[in-house]
Amino acid sequence: MNALNDLGLIIGISLMYAAPLIYTALGGVMTENSGVVNIGLEGMMTIGAFIGATVGYYSGNPWLAFLCAGLAGGVLALLHAVACVTFSADQVVSGIAMNFLGPGLSLFLSRVFFEGATMTKPIPLDQKMPRPLNGVFAQNSFLDLVFNQYATVYLAFLLVFIVWYILYKTKIGLRIRAVGEHPRAADTLGIDVYKVKYLAVILSGVFAGFGGAAMSLAAVSNFRATLISGQGFIALAAMIFGKWTPQGSMWACLLFGVAQGLVVYLGGTNIKVSSQLLAMIPYVLTLIILMSFVGKVTGPAANGVPYEKNKE
Amino acid sequence: MQKKIMAVVMIAVLALSLAACSSGGGGDKLKVTMVTDVGGVNDQSFNQSAWEGLQKAGKDLGVKVSYQESHQDADFVPNLETALDAGNDLIWGIGYKLGDPILEAAKKNPDTKYAIVDFAYEDTPENVVGVVFKQEQPSFLVGYIAAKMTKTGKVGFVGGMEGDVISAFENGYHAGVEYANKVNGTNVEVIIQYAESFTDAAKGKAIANSMYQQGADIVFHAAGGVGDGVIEAAKEQGKFAIGVDRDQNYMAPDNVITSAMKRVDVGVYNVVKDLKEGKFPGGTTVVYGLEEGAVDIAPTSDKHVPKEILDEVEALKKDIIDGKIEVPFNQETFNDFVNSL
Numbered sequence: 299m300n301a302l303n304d305l306g307l308i309i310g311i312s313l314m315y316a317a318p319l320i321y322t323a324l325g326g327v328m329t330e331n332s333g334v335v336n337i338g339l340e341g342m343m344t345i346g347a348f349i350g351a352t353v354g355y356y357s358g359n360p361w362l363a364f365l366c367a368g369l370a371g372g373v374l375a376l377l378h379a380v381a382c383v384t385f386s387a388d389q390v391v392s393g394i395a396m397n398f399l400g401p402g403l404s405l406f407l408s409r410v411f412f413e414g415a416t417m418t419k420p421i422p423l424d425q426k427m428p429r430p431l432n433g434v435f436a437q438n439s440f441l442d443l444v445f446n447q448y449a450t451v452y453l454a455f456l457l458v459f460i461v462w463y464i465l466y467k468t469k470i471g472l473r474i475r476a477v478g479e480h481p482r483a484a485d486t487l488g489i490d491v492y493k494v495k496y497l498a499v500i501l502s503g504v505f506a507g508f509g510g511a512a513m514s515l516a517a518v519s520n521f522r523a524t525l526i527s528g529q530g531f532i533a534l535a536a537m538i539f540g541k542w543t544p545q546g547s548m549w550a551c552l553l554f555g556v557a558q559g560l561v562v563y564l565g566g567t568n569i570k571v572s573s574q575l576l577a578m579i580p581y582v583l584t585l586i587i588l589m590s591f592v593g594k595v596t597g598p599a600a601n602g603v604p605y606e607k608n609k610e
Numbered sequence: 611m612q613k614k615i616m617a618v619v620m621i622a623v624l625a626l627s628l629a630a631c632s633s634g635g636g637g638d639k640l641k642v643t644m645v646t647d648v649g650g651v652n653d654q655s656f657n658q659s660a661w662e663g664l665q666k667a668g669k670d671l672g673v674k675v676s677y678q679e680s681h682q683d684a685d686f687v688p689n690l691e692t693a694l695d696a697g698n699d700l701i702w703g704i705g706y707k708l709g710d711p712i713l714e715a716a717k718k719n720p721d722t723k724y725a726i727v728d729f730a731y732e733d734t735p736e737n738v739v740g741v742v743f744k745q746e747q748p749s750f751l752v753g754y755i756a757a758k759m760t761k762t763g764k765v766g767f768v769g770g771m772e773g774d775v776i777s778a779f780e781n782g783y784h785a786g787v788e789y790a791n792k793v794n795g796t797n798v799e800v801i802i803q804y805a806e807s808f809t810d811a812a813k814g815k816a817i818a819n820s821m822y823q824q825g826a827d828i829v830f831h832a833a834g835g836v837g838d839g840v841i842e843a844a845k846e847q848g849k850f851a852i853g854v855d856r857d858q859n860y861m862a863p864d865n866v867i868t869s870a871m872k873r874v875d876v877g878v879y880n881v882v883k884d885l886k887e888g889k890f891p892g893g894t895t896v897v898y899g900l901e902e903g904a905v906d907i908a909p910t911s912d913k914h915v916p917k918e919i920l921d922e923v924e925a926l927k928k929d930i931i932d933g934k935i936e937v938p939f940n941q942e943t944f945n946d947f948v949n950s951l
Contacts, residue, residue, distance in 0.1 A: 519842055
C-alpha cells in the first residue's frame with residue numbers, strides 16, 4: 299500500500315509540475331510551426347502569472363483571472379509579432395526584449411496595485427482554481443494523490459488535443475504549417491502569410507499566459523518576482539524535444555515532471571544521495587533521452603526566417 | 611542647428627553632473643544610505659525591513675537616510691558608486707550578494723564607512739562592519755513549538771540551498787525539537803529535505819506534500835520563494851506550516867502557526883546608532899540575537915499556539931540569553947548539543 303502511495307505521490311507531483319510547462323510548450327508549438335521563433339515565452343509566462351494573481355485577488359474569480367492572464371500574454375506576443383512579422387526584426391533579439399519586458403512590467407504594475415510591494419497578496423483557497431475531484435477520494439490515498447488536481451491540469455491536456463486537432467485536422471492548421479515550411483509558396487496560393495503568423499504568435503502568448511496563471515492561480519496562490527524562473531525556457535526545450543508537435547511536447551513536459559517527482563521522492567527517502575546531485579536528474583535525464591532515443595529533430599523549414607513579401 | 615542644440619544640451623548635462631559630484635560631502639548631518647538586493651525596497655522581506663530600520667534611525671537619531679534600489683546583480687557596483695558620490699558617511703549593502711561589491715568599494719574608499727547584512731568577512735577592513743543574525747535561535751524556538759504541537763509525532767524542515775545560513779536554521783530547528791523531546795519525554799521525528807533552489811515554488815509544494823504524506827503535520831521552511839509552495843501545501847491539506855524571516859501568517863492565516871523572524875531593522879538601527887555615538891564597530895562582524903531583540907518568533911503566534919507553550923518559549927528565550935542553552939548552528943555543534951542533553 300505504501301509503494302502505491304509513493305507512486306501516486308510521484309505521479310501527482312509530475313502532473314503539477316508539467317501543467318504550466320505544457321501550456322507554454324503548446325504556445326511554442328503554435329508560433330514555431332508558423333515560422334516565428336519565440337524565446338520570449340518566459341516573459342509572457344511572467345506577465346500571465348502576475349495578471350492572473352492580481353485579477354484573481356481583486357475579482358475573486360479564478361476563471362476571469364485565467365482569461366486575463368492569457369490576454370496579457372497575448373498582448374505581449376502582439377508586440378513580438380509586430381516586431382518580427384511586420385518589421386522583420388531579428389526574432390531572437392525581440393524575444394530577449396520580451397523576456398525583459400514581461401518581468402519588468404510585472405514588477406512595475408505590482409508596485410502600483412499592491413502598495414509598492416513586489417509580490418501580490420495570496421488568494422484564499424476557495425477563490426483559487428477549483429479542484430474538481432477534491433474530496434472524492436480519501437485524503438492521501440493513491441487516487442487522491444493522482445487525481446486531486448487543479449482544473450488547470452486537466453485543461454492542459456485538453457488543450458494538447460485541441461492544438462493537435464487545429465494543427466493537423468483543420469484548414470487553418472494546414473495554413474499555419476504551410477507558412478512555417480514555405481511562406482512564399484503559401485503566399486502564391488493566396489494565403490495571407492502575415493495574418494497567419496500574427497494569429498500563431500498571439501496564440502503562443504495567450505498559451506504562455508495560461509501557463510503562468512497555472513503557476514500563480516493553482517500551484518501557488520500569489521505572484522513574486524522569482525515565481526517564473528526558467529519554466530519558459532524548459533517549455534521551449536520540451537517543444538524541440540517533442541519535435542514541434544503538441545503531443546510530443548506534452549510527453550517531454552511529463553518526462554520532466556516525472557523526473558522532478560522522482561527527485562522529491564528520492565530526497566524524502568532514506569537513500570542518502572546529496573540533494574545537489576538529485577537536483578540535476580531532470581536535466582541530465584532530458585539530455586540523455588534526447589541524445590539516445592529521439593534522434594535527429596527537424597523543425598519547420600522556414601522557422602526563424604522573417605518573410606518579406608516583395609523581396610526575393 | 612540640431613547638432614548645436616545637442617551640443618548645448620550635452621554640455622548642460624555634463625555641467626550638472628559635475629555640480630552633483632561636488633555638492634556631496636557637505637552638511638553636518640550624518641548621511642546614511644542603503645543599496646538593496648534585487649528584491650527592491652518594498653520586497654516585504656529583509657530589504658523592506660532594513661529600510662524600516664533606517665527610517666527609524668532617520669526619525670529618532672536625526673540622520674539623513676536614503677536608499678538605492680538594485681534590480682539585477684549588475685546594479686550593485688554602480689549603485690555603490692552613486693551612494694559614494696552623494697557623500698554618504700555610511701553605506702549599507704543589504705544581503706549576502708553584496709558581500710564582494712561592498713568589500714571592493716570599501717578598499718577603494720577607506721574614508722567612507724560601509725556595513726553589510728548577512729555577511730561575515732574573514733578579514734574585515736577597518737571601515738567595514740558585517741552584521742549577521744543568530745537565525746538558529748528563533749529556529750530553536752519554533753522547533754520547540756513544532757515538537758509540542760505535532761499530533762503525529764513527525765515534523766518537517768524544507769531548506770533552500772545548503773550553506774551556513776540555512777544550515778543554522780536547520781540545526782537550530784532540529785535542536786529545538788530534540789530539546790522538547792528530552793524535556794517532555796516525547797519522541798518527535800524531524801524529516802529534513804533541501805530544494806536546492808530559492809525560487810522553485812512548485813518544488814517546495816511537492817516536498818511539503820511528500821512530507822505530509824509521510825505523516826508530518828508541521829513543516830518549517832527556510833527557503834525564500836520555495837516557501838510559498840510549502841505554505842500553499844499546508845493550506846490545501848489543512849496542515850500547519852512555519853514561516854521564516856518575517857511574520858508570514860498573512861500568507862495562510864489558518865495554517866501558518868508561527869514564524870522564525872529575523873529583525874534586520876533592529877540590526878541596521880543599532881549600527882547607525884553606534885555610528886552616531888562614535889562607537890562604530892569597524893573591522894568586526896557584529897552578531898545579533900535574542901538579547902538585542904534582533905531575532906524572535908512572530909507576534910501572531912498566539913493565534914494558534916496555546917498560551918502555556920508560549921510561556922515555555924519565553925522561559926527558553928531567557929535561558930538562551932543567559933547562556934544556559936547554547937543553540938547549535940551547524941552539524942558539529944548540533945551533535946555536541948544532542949550528546950549534552
